[in-house]
Amino acid sequence: MEYQWDFAAVFRHGDLLIEGAKGTFALAGMAILIAFPIGLLVALMRLSRLPVIAWFAVIYTDLFRASPTIVLIYWFYFAFPLLVGVDFNTFTAVSLTLGLQTGAYMAEVFRGGIQGVKAGQWQAAKALGMGLGRTLRYIILPQAVRRMVPIFFTRLTELFKTTSLAAAISYTEIVQMAQRTASDTFRPIETFTVVALFFFTVIFTASQFVRFAERRFAVPE
Amino acid sequence: MDEVLRVENLHKRFGLLHVLRGIDLSVHKGETIVILGASGSGKSTLLRCLNFLEMPSEGRITIEGRLVGRETGTPGVMSYGTRELNALRARVGMVFQQFNLFPHMTVEGNVMIGPMKLRGMTEETARTLAHDNLRRVGILEKAREYPARLSGGQQQRVAIARALAMEPTMMLFDEATSALDPELVGEVLLSMRRLSEEGMTMLVVTHELGFAYNVADRVIFLEGGMVHEEGTPQEVLQNPKQERTREFLRSHTLFRLPDPAPEAAGHS
Ligand SMILES: Nc1ncnc2c1ncn2[C@@H]1O[C@H](COP(=O)(O)OP(=O)(O)OP(=O)(O)O)[C@@H](O)[C@H]1O
Ligand SMILES: [Mg+2]
Numbered sequence: 001m002e003y004q005w006d007f008a009a010v011f012r013h014g015d016l017l018i019e020g021a022k023g024t025f026a027l028a029g030m031a032i033l034i035a036f037p038i039g040l041l042v043a044l045m046r047l048s049r050l051p052v053i054a055w056f057a058v059i060y061t062d063l064f065r066a067s068p069t070i071v072l073i074y075w076f077y078f079a080f081p082l083l084v085g086v087d088f089n090t091f092t093a094v095s096l097t098l099g100l101q102t103g104a105y106m107a108e109v110f111r112g113g114i115q116g117v118k119a120g121q122w123q124a125a126k127a128l129g130m131g132l133g134r135t136l137r138y139i140i141l142p143q144a145v146r147r148m149v150p151i152f153f154t155r156l157t158e159l160f161k162t163t164s165l166a167a168a169i170s171y172t173e174i175v176q177m178a179q180r181t182a183s184d185t186f187r188p189i190e191t192f193t194v195v196a197l198f199f200f201t202v203i204f205t206a207s208q209f210v211r212f213a214e215r216r217f218a219v220p221e
Numbered sequence: 222m223d224e225v226l227r228v229e230n231l232h233k234r235f236g237l238l239h240v241l242r243g244i245d246l247s248v249h250k251g252e253t254i255v256i257l258g259a260s261g262s263g264k265s266t267l268l269r270c271l272n273f274l275e276m277p278s279e280g281r282i283t284i285e286g287r288l289v290g291r292e293t294g295t296p297g298v299m300s301y302g303t304r305e306l307n308a309l310r311a312r313v314g315m316v317f318q319q320f321n322l323f324p325h326m327t328v329e330g331n332v333m334i335g336p337m338k339l340r341g342m343t344e345e346t347a348r349t350l351a352h353d354n355l356r357r358v359g360i361l362e363k364a365r366e367y368p369a370r371l372s373g374g375q376q377q378r379v380a381i382a383r384a385l386a387m388e389p390t391m392m393l394f395d396e397a398t399s400a401l402d403p404e405l406v407g408e409v410l411l412s413m414r415r416l417s418e419e420g421m422t423m424l425v426v427t428h429e430l431g432f433a434y435n436v437a438d439r440v441i442f443l444e445g446g447m448v449h450e451e452g453t454p455q456e457v458l459q460n461p462k463q464e465r466t467r468e469f470l471r472s473h474t475l476f477r478l479p480d481p482a483p484e485a486a487g488h489s
Binding site for chain 1: 309325339387
């Protein structure tokens with residue numbers, strides 16, 4: 001017997017999926033806000049001339065890269081609150097986990113980007129009278145970031161998809177809501193088709209935007 | 222009174238390598254000094270100590286009457302503050318062999334960034350200043366281009382304009398023409414010569430003896446990290462007293478005079 005597709009049932013329960021999508025965006029957004037500054041900070045620590053600071057950065061990156069995301073999520077939701085004595089809601093626990101872990105990956109990307117800028121650029125900035133802050137902001141990072149955009153984007157794509165792991169601690173994101181929609185409507189195939197399209201559309205749109213931005217800000221080399 | 226730079230007993234060591242072994246130097250406003258010396262004699266190290274891209278191991282550097290740094294307990298050894306050095310580097314222009322333009326900025330952007338971010342100028346004032354200095358080195362028409370689209374000679378002239386826009390009290394040139402194709406050397410030397418004639422105080426490391434002969438007020442021959450011989454270009458280049466200087470000059474017989482034709486540098 002041929003399968004009878006019925007998306008109408010899914011759309012009748014669309015409010016659940018929309019709520020889930022909002023949750024997914026909020027999570028990804030917060031994680032990105034955490035990941036970028038952490039990534040930059042850890043990268044700069046890694047490049048520090050003081051061995052202790054560089055060493056801390058190495059530990060940080062390796063710790064977060066070695067752990068499966070789902071383990072970190074559980075750890076930040078259940079174990080970390082015990083240590084610091086504050087309860088985390090699911091949003092805080094997952095956005096922190098994803099932000100910190102993505103930050104560790106970003107740190108490596110930032111480090112590569114910064115090291116890719118020629119030594120002469122630092123010299124020229126210094127000779128003009130720029131301190132470390134201005135040199136990074138006006139001279140080094142603009143060159144480093146341009147080169148890193150494609151890798152950044154890959155990382156952010158990963159991050160966006162990884163938000164679905166938040167379902168494990170019952171955070172309201174789109175996959176969690178899809179599971180509920182599927183059991184309410186008895187239409188799992190249609191529901192997950194919609195969810196797959198959701199992820200595709202968001203990432204496709206973002207990739208078009210990144211491509212546009214790359215062209216817009218390209219500089220002759 | 223109008224002494225712009227005074228160097229007293231300057232030493233620089235890299236670990237056990239004693240590169241500068243007691244340099245004394247006094248430079249007056251408007252003077253152009255050419256520093257000659259064999260490879261490894263410490264010419265770059267000397268220039269880099271003068272704007273503290275390298276920290277002197279020992280010795281006193283006084284710029285415009287102000288001693289840089291503070292005395293430490295150890296005689297001759299100074300300590301320097303970060304802010305002090307940044308402020309000082311802003312007043313000493315440096316031009317490198319490899320140009321080191323900022324590739325992500327236009328030509329005028331390269332020249333404007335210092336005045337805007339370090340001297341607090343508005344964009345409009347900085348642009349005017351940038352254009353004035355680009356005109357000075359004959360490359361105003363490239364203001365909106367990116368460095369990658371320029372020839373080496375043009376890039377180096379932009380680098381000179383970038384340093385000039387900080388309105389420095391002196392300019393340091395470290396083999397500014399050594400990375401250039403031979404046919405592009407003249408336009409850069411010509412810009413430097415004009416600068417010298419305008420009264421800029423300049424310390425120039427170069428192998429272009431023609432430039433030294435025609436432009437320098439004084440020539441210094443470095444050998445083994447010390448001033449081995451010093452005098453007017455005629456004295457040092459034509460009647461060197463020291464055997465090492467004569468030897469050096471024998472291996473540099475090529476007297477390439479800067480091209481006097483103004484068109485060569487694209488001046489309008
Ligand atoms: N950062 C450094 N660390 C260790 N040694 C250095 C450093 N910079 C320079 N030296 C050494 O100091 C000596 C003088 O170098 P410097 O670059 O000042 O010579 P130079 O006269 O400019 O030579 P060239 O004509 O080849 O440019 C060389 O032996 C060089 O290897
Ligand atoms: Mg040198």
